[in-house]
Amino acid sequence: MSDRLPGFSTLAVHAGAQPDPTTGARATPIYQTTSFVFNDADHAASLFGLQAFGNIYTRIGNPTNAVLEERVAALEGGTAALAVASGHAAQVVILQQLLQPGDEFIAARKLYGGSINQFTHAFKSFGWNVVWADPDDIASFERAVTPRTKAIFIESIANPAGSITDIEAISTVARKAGVPLIVDNTLASPYLIRPIDHGADIVVHSLTKFLGGHGNSLGGIIVDAGTFDWSTGGKYPMLSEPRPEYHGIRLQETFGNFAFAIACRVLGLRDLGPALSPFNAFMILTGIETLPLRMQKHCDNAKAVAEFLAGHPAVASVSYAGLASDKYNQLARKYAPKGAGAVFTFSLKGGYDAGVNLVSKLQLFSHLANVGDTRSLVIHPASTTHSQLDDAAKVKSGAGPDVVRLSVGIEDKEDLIADLEQALGA
Numbered sequence: 001m002s003d004r005l006p007g008f009s010t011l012a013v014h015a016g017a018q019p020d021p022t023t024g025a026r027a028t029p030i031y032q033t034t035s036f037v038f039n040d041a042d043h044a045a046s047l048f049g050l051q052a053f054g055n056i057y058t059r060i061g062n063p064t065n066a067v068l069e070e071r072v073a074a075l076e077g078g079t080a081a082l083a084v085a086s087g088h089a090a091q092v093v094i095l096q097q098l099l100q101p102g103d104e105f106i107a108a109r110k111l112y113g114g115s116i117n118q119f120t121h122a123f124k125s126f127g128w129n130v131v132w133a134d135p136d137d138i139a140s141f142e143r144a145v146t147p148r149t150k151a152i153f154i155e156s157i158a159n160p161a162g163s164i165t166d167i168e169a170i171s172t173v174a175r176k177a178g179v180p181l182i183v184d185n186t187l188a189s190p191y192l193i194r195p196i197d198h199g200a201d202i203v204v205h206s207l208t209k210f211l212g213g214h215g216n217s218l219g220g221i222i223v224d225a226g227t228f229d230w231s232t233g234g235k236y237p238m239l240s241e242p243r244p245e246y247h248g249i250r251l252q253e254t255f256g257n258f259a260f261a262i263a264c265r266v267l268g269l270r271d272l273g274p275a276l277s278p279f280n281a282f283m284i285l286t287g288i289e290t291l292p293l294r295m296q297k298h299c300d301n302a303k304a305v306a307e308f309l310a311g312h313p314a315v316a317s318v319s320y321a322g323l324a325s326d327k328y329n330q331l332a333r334k335y336a337p338k339g340a341g342a343v344f345t346f347s348l349k350g351g352y353d354a355g356v357n358l359v360s361k362l363q364l365f366s367h368l369a370n371v372g373d374t375r376s377l378v379i380h381p382a383s384t385t386h387s388q389l390d391d392a393a394k395v396k397s398g399a400g401p402d403v404v405r406l407s408v409g410i411e412d413k414e415d416l417i418a419d420l421e422q423a424l425g426a
Helices: 008-014 041-048 063-076 087-098 113-120 122-126 138-144 167-177 251-272 278-288 291-310 329-335 351-361 391-396 413-425
Strands: 080-084 104-108 129-133 149-155 181-184 202-206 220-224 315-319 343-348 377-379 403-407
Touching: 008 063, 008 291, 063 080, 063 220, 063 278, 080 087, 080 251, 087 113, 087 122, 087 149, 087 202, 087 220, 087 251, 104 113, 113 122, 122 129, 129 138, 138 167, 149 167, 167 181, 220 251, 291 315, 291 343, 291 413, 343 351, 351 377, 351 403, 351 413
Parallel strands: 104 129, 104 149, 149 181, 181 202
Antiparallel strands: 080 220, 202 220, 315 343, 343 403, 377 403
């Protein structure tokens, strides 16, 4: 190509990949190996000392995974990325680089229930403390900042309600506080929203969802925007101070605008060990090739389903930012003009029991705990994904007792509406 920058669909197919130099294979091979042969002793020493890039051991890096990392970094507009075993693993690796025992991070209250549980309970054993803020009240993020604050964490499109977060406004708070903004972009995918364009410093995904897209492989990824100065104020010693395990290298000084991705790999992934299987990387790469086609169909179907539900007498309300009447519609127009995503919630007039009954009556929608599949999915969050929360917390997170969450797939919209119609009638 000339100096023309490739478009999104071209990057989804080609970024990071070349024909295999040995066999000529056009599809990225699955390098199903644990380790790699060194050229000689000097080569081995330079790899272990971070003086050269290359393959050592699949727990730290793998050629199949590397293609996936480069592709997602290109789609998100980042400088580098690291693929790991799951979205939850990605969150642990990110915060390990940023927080010391006793430190705090601020998180939007509207989050995936598993993240709320991880932040509230599991992270306590590391001495990491979460402070909750309301994404509908930007000032609540400002009020939550203390000298111990080391990061702010939000979702671009919040799970389960599908609400849109004002990334730029919260980025302003993060800049003022001198801390990085982490954005979980799982529900939007870079096809709909690129958080780095709006002030994010780190982007995280569950690759399991829309990027992989087929419900067959777990994975997570961390994208470094290359926008944050990790040496400022000595807040982030993992990146700014000499690393004894690497002969005193300062990662920020040595690796510049992709230092955070390097830290996640050579400190987090190396020692915590949540490596992504090369087979899963291959499956997710294959899914990403059709991401633009799938996401547009997801969004078109979701809007049609939401419009149907908004007019049904058994439905009390629909929370979908793609509806003109929705409170998040203006934010959706700003951040996600191609579509407001495929995950949203609606409330039933019959309350908790009606929600439980509905999921049992649906036939085309699969009742399971996942989103982002080609197939349409349904769950009652209050009895499943958010069941660990008390009633007040469920309501605050958008998962009240009367709420049902849909992840709308790529089937024919008429069939999806017919399935909901018969279940609501039953």
